[in-house]
Amino acid sequence: MLQNRILTADIGNTATKFGIFENSKLRSRFSLPTERIFADLAQHVGNADFSAIIACSVVPEVETSFKEICLNLLGLEPLMVTHEIDFGISVKYYPLESLGIDRLVTAFSAVEKYGFPLIICDFGTATTIDAVNSKKEFLGGVIFPGVEMLSEALFEKTSKLPKVEVKTIEKVIGNSTASCIQSGIFYGYLGFAEKILSKMMEEMKEEAKVVATGGAAKLFADYLNIPVDENLTLEGLRILFERTIVKA
Numbered sequence: 001m002l003q004n005r006i007l008t009a010d011i012g013n014t015a016t017k018f019g020i021f022e023n024s025k026l027r028s029r030f031s032l033p034t035e036r037i038f039a040d041l042a043q044h045v046g047n048a049d050f051s052a053i054i055a056c057s058v059v060p061e062v063e064t065s066f067k068e069i070c071l072n073l074l075g076l077e078p079l080m081v082t083h084e085i086d087f088g089i090s091v092k093y094y095p096l097e098s099l100g101i102d103r104l105v106t107a108f109s110a111v112e113k114y115g116f117p118l119i120i121c122d123f124g125t126a127t128t129i130d131a132v133n134s135k136k137e138f139l140g141g142v143i144f145p146g147v148e149m150l151s152e153a154l155f156e157k158t159s160k161l162p163k164v165e166v167k168t169i170e171k172v173i174g175n176s177t178a179s180c181i182q183s184g185i186f187y188g189y190l191g192f193a194e195k196i197l198s199k200m201m202e203e204m205k206e207e208a209k210v211v212a213t214g215g216a217a218k219l220f221a222d223y224l225n226i227p228v229d230e231n232l233t234l235e236g237l238r239i240l241f242e243r244t245i246v247k248a
Contacts (some may be wrong), residue, residue: 011057109236170198
């Protein structure tokens with residue numbers, strides 16, 4: 001059995017992202033709808049031998065079932081990351097238990113890789129933008145509906161507006177209903193992100209590096225002139241396991 005093969009899982013409301021690490025290197029990654037992980041996980045991991053499974057979850061109602069499938073399929077009980085783990089960051093967020101554990105894992109990972117002060121933009125089902133200052137304090141941030149959620153809300157709450165693909169739009173002025181919606185979502189979201197980043201640095205009273213992650217990050221990163229790191233949360237889980245949990 002490979003002693004250094006780790007399965008990491010970031011269990012989200014819509015999708016669950018998995019990473020397979022061997023000797024601290026990410027060898028493969030895949031994503032499954034959270035509602036389908038119990039039916040489809042076996043197709044992706046088969047009878048592979050893992051030395052450990054570590055996961056973070058913002059969906060408490062699936063955690064028991066996730067533990068059961070890992071035990072039945074892989075013979076291992078996953079380590080679930082909690083707020084009690086030492087992240088090496090002073091968290092100024094109250095109450096601590098209300099902070100999504102994925103936000104904390106992602107911030108930890110980003111600080112490990114990019115240093116601090118730092119702002120982390122996670123463009124997922126919901127968008128979170130979080131700040132870590134030069135004292136290595138997690139200050140909190142903002143939570144906003146994700147771009148797909150905005151598109152779906154327009155479609156579901158109106159009788160004539162179509163559901164559109166959210167994508168980069170070159171022109172602000174749309175000449176069809178679909179392009180008007182696409183422009184509104186794209187440039188509205190871009191303006192939101194720019195303003196939030198500006199106000200955060202103003203409140204932090206210092207310039208900060210910015211990094212983006214999440215499924216929609218590539219839509220905005222070039223316009224915001226920030227790097228995209230798709231594997232921040234998965235890498236954070238791996239680092240937590242190797243540095244914090246194994247040595248505990």
